[in-house]
Amino acid sequence: MAVSLLRYLAGALALAAAGLAHAQAPATIRVDYLHSGNALSDTYAIERVLVEPLPWPGNLAQNLDNTDRGQNRVEVVDAKTGDLLYSRGFSTIFGEWRTTDEAIRMSRGFHESVRFPQQDKPVRVRILKRDERNQFSVVWSVDVDSAAPEVVRKQAPAPAPTIPIRVSGPSPNKVDLLILGDGYTAADMPKFEADARRLADHLFKVSPFRERAADFNVWGMAVPTQESGVSRPSTGVHRASALGSRYDIFGSERYVLTLDNRALRDIAQHAPYEFIEILVNNDTYGGGGIFGQFSTAAAGNDWANYLFVHEFGHHFAGLADEYYTSPVAYATGGARVEPWEPNVTALRDPAKLKWKRHVKAGTPLPTPWPKATYEENSRAYQARRAALRKANRPESEMSALFREDLAHTNALFSPAPHRHAVGAFEGANYEATGYYRSEMQCIMFDRSETFCNVCQDGISTIIDLYARAGGRK
Incomplete structure (x- = not known):
């Protein structure tokens, strides 16, 4: 009990120290929406708008994304003038799913979110998608007024303490990486912290992360589960966990993701973050990564170091897989359009x-x-x-x-x-x-x-x- 209290206090002090320099930072606004469809068409519908518990962690001088990464882009514009206020590229699980055989046979819905710094005016949030020419075009937009009465402003308390893994300075000047644990019991919490520290240490031994280590803050958080490990349905193993991570995504035995975006965001919002890596408390080889969403890695596997870094490459930088002889969960044929991925x-x-x-x-x-x-x-x-x-x-x-x-x-x-x-x-x-x-x-x-x-x-x-x-x- 004393160790847990000390860890909680350490986390609270680190959060306070990291936030001192941006006490006047705007709030973080999150728009949750539903994205549904099939291989041929898709639709969007807003679910809710929230004010997250922590202020915006990002650098306000870097609100516009000019990297041209991702299958999608979110743009936040002034509702009256149309002036661009914020943008970021990203990809989605739906975007991968719609290339599977299942998407030819049926429709399915996915929960998604976009986050941005609160503005002092009503805004229009636009979701863009690449077309057949690989150019972005608007596919959905919604007007958002963060002062509207239906906006959710009060959140439940944090379900677990935030653990400072590496704190280099105020969040606006740093990349904030949140390592979440899934499948760790209360008794496994020391193991989670050790896993998170071990894998974060390895990340910063790999160039260019090694040379840029001072540009990162790393935080950890894990909501305890009743049983160790996450679900692996292909072997009859099913586990309840806060994030709902599991193997066998889209029929690939090694593909690990969570499809419960709402649970993920409701937990992650209690720590400063721009990027998320989920550690599953399993020994079986597996992982996954979606640009701008999150990545996963099996922390107990012999190849955990590789999994952590490789999958983070997908999530963090939108790097494409360069291998081509392993079976994958989705179709890859068609015209050879120049990929947006840099590699x-x-x-x-x-x-x-x-x-x-x-x-x-x-x-x-x-x-x-x-x-x-x-x-x-x-x-x-x-x-x-x-x-x-x-x-x-x-x-x-x-x-x-x-x-x-x-x-x-x-x-x-x-x-x-x-x-x-x-x-x-x-x-x-x-x-x-x-x-x-x-x-x-x-x-x-x-x-x-x-x-x-x-x-x-x-x-x-x-x-x-x-x-x-x-x-x-």
Whole structure:
């Protein structure tokens, strides 16, 4: 009891210290809405508008997002003049689901939220989506007056204390990362804090997070559950948890998300945050990441370090997966439109390659690599992986297979002429042909330990968007 009280007091003091410099920060407004539809069409409907318990954590000098990331964008404009006041790119779980086979057969609804600093005037909140030309267009808008009587202003108390993991300074000058735990019992709380600290420490050993560690605050919070772990329906395991995280999302045994956005936001609002990573208290390999929403990682897995960083790359910077031989939960075919993600390309015009500044003169585009040999080994590896899961073999055997596969890839790539070159290597974005990655190997391609140069640039751009005032000069 004494330890819990001390932790709560430490969290409260850290929150107070981090907030001193922005005592006059505006309130945080959240719009909760319902997004429903199928593969062919979708609709939106407002649910509620809330004033969150904590002030806006962001830098008001950086209200406009010019990174051109995400499948969607939220814009907040002056309701009278149309002047743009705030914008951010993001993607959604609905956006992934609508590419699944299920979305062809039926409609489904998803709860979503957007947050922004309170304005001193009525505003119009617009949701934009990329069209077939990859350009943003408005698909829904709603007028919001934060002074209206129906706005929710009183919240229930925080369901768990906020744990300061790393506090570098006032929130407006920093990126605020909130690590939430799911599937941790009251007795597991010391384990959650240890997991959160361990994985946050690892994140800041990986470039460019290592060099920009002073630009981050990291907070932790976990609402206790009755049983350890989260649901894994494919094996008959079902657990009740505050966030509702589970495996088997969209039929993929390794895909871990929560579909309960309202629960997620109602818990997260009690800590300063711009980004969220959920740690599930499980040993089975799994994770997921949605740009601008959240990411997940199985904290007890042997590959937890990799999972935490890889999935955070999706959520934080909108990085695309560069692998293409693993089965995924949604369809990926169709026209090869130039992706918005910074680390993959359709290479429609090599002379205009988006990471051209990293390419040395004389590097061929496309860039040769031992693709056929890699794919042959990968087919055998994927068959062994599927067999291990089907037989429900111990997780240690899966971890050993992952180590073997990485060692084989490293040995194959080591003598390749363009091993460390930046170019355009075919095979990325879940496709064997038509999409290209910038380097032969990267955390977004396999379970290696470093981000490629292009991914590092993509991450640094987002850090600058949130922490420029307190970051590099």
